[in-house]
Amino acid sequence: MRLALVLAGRYPDLRGSQVLVQQLADGIRGRGHAVHLVTYGAVASGRPGPRAGRIVRDLGLVVRLWRTVRREAIDLIHAHNYEAAIASLVVGRATGRPVVYHGHNALAEELPLYFRARRARGLAHRLGRLLDAHVPRRADFCIAVTEELGEILRRRGVAARDLTCIAPAAAPCDAAAHGPRVGSEALVCYAGNLDGYQNLGFLLRSFARVRARVPAARLVLVTHAAPGALRRAVGPGVEIVRAASYDEVRARLDAADVAVSPRAERYGFPMKLLNYMAAGKAIVASAGSAKGLRDGVTGRIVPDGDEVAFAAAVVELLSDAAARARLGTAARHAVEDPRAWDGVLDRIERVYRNVLAARSAASTDPEASAPDGLGVAAE
Template sequence: MMAPLLLFIHCSEGQDSNVQENLALAEFPAAESAVARRRVGIVAASRFPAPRGSQVHIGEMANALARSGESVHLIGPLDPRAAEGLYRRHPLSRMAKFRPRPSVSGLHLLERPFFDSLLVGRLFQVVRRERLQILHAHNYEALAASLLVRGMLGVKVVYHAHNVAEDELPLYSPDWLASSVRASARKMDGVLPAMADAVVALSADVGDHLVGRGVSAEKVWIIPPGLDPEPFQAGRREKRERAVVFAGNCDGYQNLQHLFRAWEIVAASDPQAELRIVTHARGAALKRWRCSALGPRIHFVEAQALSEVAAELGRARVGVSPRVSWSGFPIKNLNYMAAGLPTVALGASAKGVLDGISGWVVNSDEPADFASCMLEALASPAESGRRGAAAYQRVLAEHCWDSLIEPLLECSQSVEERQGLHLVPRADPRNLPDNAEGDFSLQRVSSERFPL
């Protein structure tokens, strides 16, 4: 699927500029006044909604843009039964089951080209009918579809890089294919993002990587993911138990085997501690992980609703993030922070976590080192509370949509006025609270830009 898409996109990129301009003018009227609503599309290639980090981020962003006054349209393999909210939904089909499977491994990969082709057709239809001006494409398949439609209709494309292919794709391939997949993914990182009119990276290291692969620095914006902390507020008032919590899917890149090996050490040292794996996985997938879990007092909790996840986080003392993939921004870290939990994270997945301030960052692949930090968090409720309070303050200061929507809107405008590499500044760690008490009011993140 990707090869013909790239060929078509390259051909479209080479069209005469007058043809491109005429296509755009044929579909879109002259620029509306400053008070008019910008018509934007958010393009997703994975089933939606789903309790996974990327889909949660897409839904949060759609709501934030709609609240800001944009006319927002979400296009992708959506559940047609979902009610319309602040934005309009455009599913591929009226049949709820006519969507890609949640798994992206094995034979399930073979159905993706079919759904990607449907996405291109549906996207073309919606862009033309709704006269969309900008497409926010999330991940590579959505980007490829958006670039194809841009070649036909002239709509602008902003690519949202949730990760980089060179880091992510080998995790889904067998070991004997990993090197070949990594080489192909490296080329992909240097081709597709460079074709977008602007690129939003969720972290500076992803922005650096894409610039290093040939993406113009003038196109790249660094805007971290946002989160609505309200669903987690009730959990912050719960009594903390002697529990460690992992909340997320059970895919291989989560590195749960490392967590289980570390937990054997924790369980032997602290007979009262328990590990709770909170996941939406069910059926055979959940049974497989139950069988592979090492150590006593490991409890698997199925949670399909955000309220169920929030309740589990509210009872724990510390959250964990053992994944080794460096390019993604674990939304679970933001969930922990919003629930007032500190996080023990491997260095690769410690985005949003400040070592010694809002959590523990483990720059070692030894299970004993990960276990040591979990034991420290369990044995020191006051210290865990202090770091959890700092984590909550940090999510308010840097990851609330009230703070992030302005640079996101500026990014949409930057497709017309390229202004260089931008970074939403982080809060100064020295200004974070030293204890768990206090009224943590919302702080706005300045939209002032800083070069990397």
């Protein structure tokens, strides 16, 4: 197969979506398919969220995708998230190529988090609901990264037979051996972007409670992004590190005693969790982002929004090296089996083949329905 994987974002980059798309491209290419990544390219990073400048980049993405489809005789377009999906639907309709939509988030829930004013947040929510209801269902097939996202897409118009939920798994490069823990005391690490949905204000407030009980505790926020206004919000014991490479992220994570995921948004899949687990870290996560964790087995899960419980879980782990080792070892074992990643690639390949088979059948018999097995949601 000749495939175009499309992402409306800067590339290369250390954001979770970019990492996932790169890993999928490498994995699918390794199975003998021709894979072409279509992105914004190595543009300057900017403020996250909606802004006028993205419109120009999105128009450029349409042109770039059109040229790739024509030049490379692409069979199928695999679009990640909304702007890429809109560009892909435009090009797909114009060129007769099928489109698979890969949803990483529910826009009605995420979009308001980029705004402060109440009215702006309300308008963003309504716009997000509109896009949730109209973009995914126009693709030939949909993949959701979580069951929660799959359910919301079904409620907003995607037919159950046209949707499957495929959670990410640790790619072999993620599960590679991490370095030994470098000597540090009471070091807590957050590794990820600084967007509003990450709930970093909650994390900073929780960490202030940690410091009240463990004065030597330190929190490092490792990110690819410019800290902006967040730098003014950090308190004592907090450091923001702008990493230039994934190796630097890994080194900072290896040095930590506890890794944290404060995000409460439930519909996406925080790729940082796979990184934390592969690194063998003791993890504290809010319930909304605790995808794949088992409380007390592979991490500690606390209720969304509960600063006291979050801080208490961090303090408990900082004071108990044996518990950190037990949770970290179990977390690593949970993600190091390569069969999980192979299973992700198997299911995505199956979606591709079924979509192409359905498109071929429809071209020869307009009354033909999708073949059995296209709706793989029950797998």
